[in-house]
Structure formats: C-alpha cells, structure tokens
Amino acid sequence: MAFILNLETTTTNCSVSLARDGKVLKLIEDKTPGYSHSELLHVFIEKVITAVGESFNSLDAVAISKGPGSYTGLRIGVAAAKGLAFALNIPLISIDTMMVLAKACNVSNGFIIPMIDARRMEVYSSVFNSKLENLEPVRPNILNETTFLEYLNQDKCYFIGNSNEKARTVIQHSNAIFMNEPQLPSSNYMVDLSFSKFEKKEFEDVAYFEPNYLKGFVGTKP
Numbered sequence: 001m002a003f004i005l006n007l008e009t010t011t012t013n014c015s016v017s018l019a020r021d022g023k024v025l026k027l028i029e030d031k032t033p034g035y036s037h038s039e040l041l042h043v044f045i046e047k048v049i050t051a052v053g054e055s056f057n058s059l060d061a062v063a064i065s066k067g068p069g070s071y072t073g074l075r076i077g078v079a080a081a082k083g084l085a086f087a088l089n090i091p092l093i094s095i096d097t098m099m100v101l102a103k104a105c106n107v108s109n110g111f112i113i114p115m116i117d118a119r120r121m122e123v124y125s126s127v128f129n130s131k132l133e134n135l136e137p138v139r140p141n142i143l144n145e146t147t148f149l150e151y152l153n154q155d156k157c158y159f160i161g162n163s164n165e166k167a168r169t170v171i172q173h174s175n176a177i178f179m180n181e182p183q184l185p186s187s188n189y190m191v192d193l194s195f196s197k198f199e200k201k202e203f204e205d206v207a208y209f210e211p212n213y214l215k216g217f218v219g220t221k222p
Contacts, residue, residue: 001020001060002060002198002199003018003019003060004059004063004093004191004194004198005017005045005048005049005062005084006018006019006063006187006190006191007062007063007080008077008097008186008187009037009041009073009074009076009077009080010067010073010074011116011162011184012031012036012070013029013030013031013185014035015027015030015186016028016041017191018054019194022194024191025052026051027188029044029186029188030044035070035072037072041077056084057088059088060090060198061090061091061092062081062084062091063093063095063197064092064095064211065094065185065187066078066097066212067097067211068098068116068124068213069097071213074213075211078210086206092203093202093204094204094209094211095193095194096126096138096212097185097212098114098124098125099114099193100186101160101185102160103132103189104160104182105179107158110129110155110156110157110158111127111130111135111154111156111157112127112128112160113126113127113128114161115160115167116161118140121143121144121166122140122141122142123143123163125141126139127148138212138214143166143167143170143171144170147170152176153173153175155175156177157175157176157177158177160182161185164183
C-alpha cells in the first residue's frame with residue numbers, strides 16, 4: 001500500500017492531491033489567475049492530509065510535477081516536496097508535466113500534444129500517442145502554420161493545455177482538435193503515474209534533484 005502526496009505547481013494552478021495506491025482520496029486546487037503557491041501550497045498540503053484523517057507520518061512518498069513551467073512555481077513546489085521528503089525520510093518522485101497534461105486527454109487514436117504557454121507565440125510542448133507513449137520529448141516550440149505538421153498530416157491531433165487560444169490562430173489544419181479542458185495541469189492526473197513510479201522504485205536524489213526549467217529565469221520589471 002502506498003500513501004502518496006502529489007504536488008502540481010508548474011502553472012497558476014496550485015494543486016495538491018493525496019492518493020492511496022493510485023486512487024485520489026482528496027484534491028484541493030486554486031486555479032485563480034496569478035500565483036498563489038507561496039500562500040496556499042503548504043495550507044493545501046495540510047488540509048488534504050487532515051481531511052482523510054491521516055498525519056504526515058503516514059506518507060510513503062511525495063511526488064512533484066517537474067516541469068517545464070513557471071520558474072517561480074517550480075521553485076516553490078520542488079522546495080516543498082524536497083523539504084517533506086527529507087524531513088519525513090520518504091522517497092521523492094518526479095513526474096513529467098507534459099505527461100500530466102496528456103494523461104487528462106482520454107482518446108483512443110491520434111496524437112496528444114500538450115502545450116504550456118511560454119509567452120508570445122512560444123510554448124513548451126511534447127507529443128504522445130493515444131497509449132501515452134512519448135514520441136517527441138518536451139522542448140520549446142514557436143507556433144506557426146507548420147508547427148506539428150508532420151503529425152497533423154498523419155492523424156487527428158488533440159491539443160491540450162493553456163496555449164490553445166493562441167494556437168488556434170495559426171494552426172488551422174482539419175486534423176487539429178483543441179480540447180477545452182483541462183487548460184492547466186492538475187495533481188489529479190499525477191496519482192497513477194506517481195504510484196507506478198513508486199512500485200518501480202524510480203526515485204529522485206533529494207539532495208541533487210532540480211526541476212526541468214528548459215530555459216533560464218528572465219526577470220522583468222514590475
């Protein structure tokens with residue numbers, strides 16, 4: 001039996017779920033615009049644990065969505081996950097954020113293309129088949145009329161994430177299907193992924209683990 005805390009902080013969604021053996025016991029999220037992670041993440045963690053009548057000592061592992069995404073969101077989420085793993089002496093599990101988004105797209109054929117906004121016409125993207133097998137690793141992509149054309153010319157492509165609105169303006173292929181929900185990755189779709197890694201003992205080194213930023217932090221004036 002595995003009692004796993006799952007944290008997703010790569011976008012504006014501050015999402016925390018508690019699961020037992022890959023089944024969600026409690027989910028708390030805040031999807032309001034802006035980043036509420038520093039104020040709400042630790043509150044949500046405590047709430048999901050107490051809501052099911054358990055304690056921190058009951059946890060068998062903590063899982064973090066490892067990016068790419070917001071630099072600040074990733075730093076806050078990873079710091080919380082590493083702190084819990086170290087303090088409780090439990091394993092740290094990392095889950096690819098693109099896989100978390102793709103997991104929410106339940107289709108039987110075609111390609112799944114999760115995208116996370118990276119400002120202007122750039123996105124972080126990856127490509128999966130309907131069996132959730134990764135066909136193209138995550139990378140930055142500039143959206144234009146030829147982006148993902150090799151997949152669009154083969155079969156239906158299901159675009160999922162918070163970049164669909166701008167993607168529609170340039171990707172107008174007949175095989176392009178833009179999913180309305182979810183727009184943001186959620187810890188709700190991490191639970192069976194983290195449980196699978198727990199069973200396989202695919203753990204991170206708490207001391208050296210770093211999230212997948214893809215690009216360096218660029219500061220802006222307020």
